[in-house]
Amino acid sequence: MSTATLTHEHDHHHDHAPTGWRRWLFSTNHKDIGTLYLVFALTMLFFGGASAMLIRMELFMPGIQLLEPDLYNNLVTNHALIMIFGAVMPAAAGLANWMIPLMIGAPDMALPRMNNLSFWILPAAAIMLMLSFVVPFFPGGGSQINTGWTLYPPLSLQVGMSMDFLIFAIHLLGISSVLASINIIVTIFNMRAPGMAMMKMPIFVWTWLVTAFLLILVVPVLAGGVTMLLFDRHFGTSFFNAAGGGDPVLFQHLFWFFGHPEVYILILPSMGVLAAIVPTFSRKPLFGYKHLVGAMIAIATIGMVVWAHHQYTIGMSLGAVKYFMIGTIIISIPVGLMIFNYIATMWRGSMTFETPMLFAVAILLMFTFGGLTGVMLAVVPADLQYHDSMFVVAHFHYVLLPGAVFGLFAGVFYWLPKWTGHMYDERLAKIFFWTNIISFNITFFPQHFLGLAGMPRRIVDYNAMFTEFNVVSSLGAFVFGLSHLLLLYIVIKTVRGGRRAEAKVWEGADGLEWQLPSPPPFHSWTTAPQVR
Amino acid sequence: MDDSLRRRNIRTAWLLAGFAVFMLVSSVPFWRGLVRMMSGTAGG
Numbered sequence: 001m002s003t004a005t006l007t008h009e010h011d012h013h014h015d016h017a018p019t020g021w022r023r024w025l026f027s028t029n030h031k032d033i034g035t036l037y038l039v040f041a042l043t044m045l046f047f048g049g050a051s052a053m054l055i056r057m058e059l060f061m062p063g064i065q066l067l068e069p070d071l072y073n074n075l076v077t078n079h080a081l082i083m084i085f086g087a088v089m090p091a092a093a094g095l096a097n098w099m100i101p102l103m104i105g106a107p108d109m110a111l112p113r114m115n116n117l118s119f120w121i122l123p124a125a126a127i128m129l130m131l132s133f134v135v136p137f138f139p140g141g142g143s144q145i146n147t148g149w150t151l152y153p154p155l156s157l158q159v160g161m162s163m164d165f166l167i168f169a170i171h172l173l174g175i176s177s178v179l180a181s182i183n184i185i186v187t188i189f190n191m192r193a194p195g196m197a198m199m200k201m202p203i204f205v206w207t208w209l210v211t212a213f214l215l216i217l218v219v220p221v222l223a224g225g226v227t228m229l230l231f232d233r234h235f236g237t238s239f240f241n242a243a244g245g246g247d248p249v250l251f252q253h254l255f256w257f258f259g260h261p262e263v264y265i266l267i268l269p270s271m272g273v274l275a276a277i278v279p280t281f282s283r284k285p286l287f288g289y290k291h292l293v294g295a296m297i298a299i300a301t302i303g304m305v306v307w308a309h310h311q312y313t314i315g316m317s318l319g320a321v322k323y324f325m326i327g328t329i330i331i332s333i334p335v336g337l338m339i340f341n342y343i344a345t346m347w348r349g350s351m352t353f354e355t356p357m358l359f360a361v362a363i364l365l366m367f368t369f370g371g372l373t374g375v376m377l378a379v380v381p382a383d384l385q386y387h388d389s390m391f392v393v394a395h396f397h398y399v400l401l402p403g404a405v406f407g408l409f410a411g412v413f414y415w416l417p418k419w420t421g422h423m424y425d426e427r428l429a430k431i432f433f434w435t436n437i438i439s440f441n442i443t444f445f446p447q448h449f450l451g452l453a454g455m456p457r458r459i460v461d462y463n464a465m466f467t468e469f470n471v472v473s474s475l476g477a478f479v480f481g482l483s484h485l486l487l488l489y490i491v492i493k494t495v496r497g498g499r500r501a502e503a504k505v506w507e508g509a510d511g512l513e514w515q516l517p518s519p520p521p522f523h524s525w526t527t528a529p530q531v532r
Numbered sequence: 533m534d535d536s537l538r539r540r541n542i543r544t545a546w547l548l549a550g551f552a553v554f555m556l557v558s559s560v561p562f563w564r565g566l567v568r569m570m571s572g573t574a575g576g
Contacts, residue, residue: 107533110541182548186541216548220556221563228560239560250567254559308570320570 017522025120028112029522030097035419036119037094038412042488044086044126049481051079056443056477062464072460073146078133080149081166084266085173086126088400091408092269093118093180096208098419100184102513102520103202105193105529110186118180125172132165148458150255153240153248157232164233167226174219181212181219188212193512195531199293202511203286206293207272210300214265217304218258225254249314256307264303266400268296270407271338274360276511277414278342281357282349283508288341295334295341302331312383321380328378332371339368354506355429359410362437363402370398373448388458391451397444409436409487416491417505421519422498428490435483442476 017023027033054075058067067075097115101108109115135141142160145151156163188209192201201209228239229251238244240251279286286292306327308316316324342364351357373395377383386392417423446469451457455466462470501518512531516524533541 111545114545178549178552182545182552185548186544189544190537190541216552217555220552221559224556224559247564247567250563253563253567257559257563316570 026116028108028116030101030109030112030115031419031520031522031524033109033115033119034094034097034099037090037097037122040119040122040126041087041091041094041408042491044082044090045484046488047130048079048082048087049484051075051082052477053481055079056474058460059462059470060474061471062462062467064461067460069460070144070146073148073458074133074136074144076458077145077148077166078129081129081169082126084149084262085170086122086129088266088404088408089173089177090122092208092211092266092404095204095269095273095408095411095415096180096184099415099513100187100205100208101191102516102524103205103511104188104191104196105512105525105531106187106191107523107525107528109183110191111183114179115183118176118183121172121176121179125169125176128165128169128172132162132169135162135165136160150252150259151226151229152255153229153232153251154242156229156251157241164230167230170226171223174223177215177219181215184208184212185216193525193528193531199290200531202272203275203289203292203296204269204272207268207275207296210296211265211268214261214268214300214304218261218265221254222258225251225258228254249311252311252314253308256310257304260307260310261300261303263396263399264299266404267407268299270363270404270411271296273407273411273414274342274363276509277356277360277410278345279510280414280506280508281354281360282346282351284345284349285510286341287344287347288337292338292341295337298334299331299338302327302334306331309378309383312380313387325378325380329375332375335371339364350508354413355424355426355433356410356414358430358433359406359413362433363406363410366398366402366406366437366441370395370400370402374399386451388456389451390447390455390457393457394444394447394451397447401440401444406436412491414506415513416494417501418513418518418520420495420498421501421517422494423501423505424490424494424498428486428493432483432486432490435479435486439476439480439483443473443480444476446470446473446476 017029018026023032024036027036054067055072058065058072097109100106132145136144142162143158145156145159145162145166147156147159147163151163151166188201188205228237231237232239232241232246238246240246240248242248275286275292306324308320308324309328312321312324342360353361373391377386377392377395413424413429450466450469450473453466455462503517504514505518506514512525512529513520515529
């Protein structure tokens with residue numbers, strides 16, 4: 001994509017990295033903050049995973065085994081919020097912090113102190129999020145948050161004080177996301193190396209530019225929505241309270257105006273990771289660079305204006321329903337274009353299947369499957385049948401796990417040798433890949449059938465006729481959950497040592513980041529590279 | 533980082549922050565109107 005004349009002197013003698021806890025607490029270094037984001041995300045992945053394990057334990061058999069209905073729904077709420085805001089978004093931000101400056105030849109992020117603030121807001125938000133779960137267990141703590149992550153009123157108006165903790169956590173998470181997005185946009189606009197034109201930037205950088213704009217557009221709307229919710233709860237307003245003349249459906253619009261683009265916010269960075277991995281292991285340049293950029297912008301633009309396909313059942317006017325249905329189906333065109341570009345990049349390439357590439361191929365297959373069930377759900381008469389069933393759960397896990405989480409795993413395996421200076425254990429990584437992928441499918445594939453047979457979601461108990469598929473799904477989920485311990489082991493093992501990684505870790509890799517040694521010096525690109 | 537680049541970075545950041553605040557404060561009346569329109573009660 002871009003070639004550079006390396007005028008950068010890698011003088012390790014002047015590589016003064018601070019030591020001890022101050023290095024992390026006061027860090028303004030993009031690599032350290034990237035590492036903090038990634039460690040935080042991995043930690044939250046295990047919290048979110050633990051709640052998923054409890055959910056699947058409960059659903060292992062019909063009847064109520066472990067969890068009271070409200071606690072079950074609180075776990076559903078927490079699982080979603082932790083995974084989305086605590087695991088996936090910070091992990092993607094970690095990749096952005098680590099890689100964007102290296103890829104565009106910048107010495108650091110544009111606003112390093114704000115970068116520090118963006119990260120350190122996150123642990124505070126995570127504590128608030130955890131408190132929202134814990135508070136109801138104490139005397140006077142009120143009821144559990146049984147609304148699901150959508151927080152729909154009137155139910156969310158009736159929940160106890162834990163909802164206030166959650167609203168505050170969402171505000172903090174939103175502030176962190178918006179600050180990080182501003183930083184990323186400013187870095188990309190102002191800090192590129194000479195010669196690094198916008199249309200020469202790696203696709204990963206493009207995906208983050210689009211994602212950051214999406215975040216700035218939609219997160220404030222969610223912040224407005226939950227603030228109005230807070231006012232309805234405590235200050236006597238009636239934005240959403242029908243008893244006072246308010247409209248609960250207004251909250252749904254505010255929420256999904258954020259919620260639907262959020263799906264693309266989660267997916268796009270991972271698609272950017274694929275745009276780095278697929279050409280590397282196909283040993284071919286990326287097919288259709290310009291079209292890929294166009295497709296991403298189209299996805300973001302159309303994705304902003306189709307939110308109400310999550311609300312077909314609320315009784316919208318026929319014109320509105322038709323508009324949202326057609327718009328939603330149209331999105332499959334740029335998404336399909338993106339998938340075809342990756343397949344065309346592989347076509348007649350000299351492909352090898354190291355772990356990042358295995359993930360890339362698996363993502364293309366499974367994400368496409370999730371997209372197909374998405375088209376089914378976009379069709380109004382069909383959606384009225386599938387709505388709020390386990391089919392929807394299966395659909396969005398097929399979209400978000402391959403489309404976002406597995407893309408991040410692929411990125412971690414792809415760049416881990418660059419970050420640590422050590423090669424990861426390929427054999428263990430492949431064992432992780434196969435265990436992860438197979439158990440994922442065992443977990444979520446049966447849920448399609450459960451949904452089509454009529455099993456509703458967000459309900460603790462189910463009819464005995466759904467038992468068999470639920471047993472299979474739960475067994476798959478236990479293996480899927482445990483497989484992540486292997487990921488943790490591989491990462492720790494690689495950080496602690498292993499075969500030395502060269503500057504250009506992968507034979508087919510291209511880009512500025514591979515011209516720096518592995519690991520890159522603490523201060524990289526102190527002299528900007530000249531991109532031709 | 534030289535001074536002019538630092539100033540340019542801060543200027544761009546404030547511009548984007550202003551945009552985010554605009555999205556926040558404009559959301560309430562906009563969405564109320566849109567919901568009314570979509571539920572077929574515009575002007576009612």
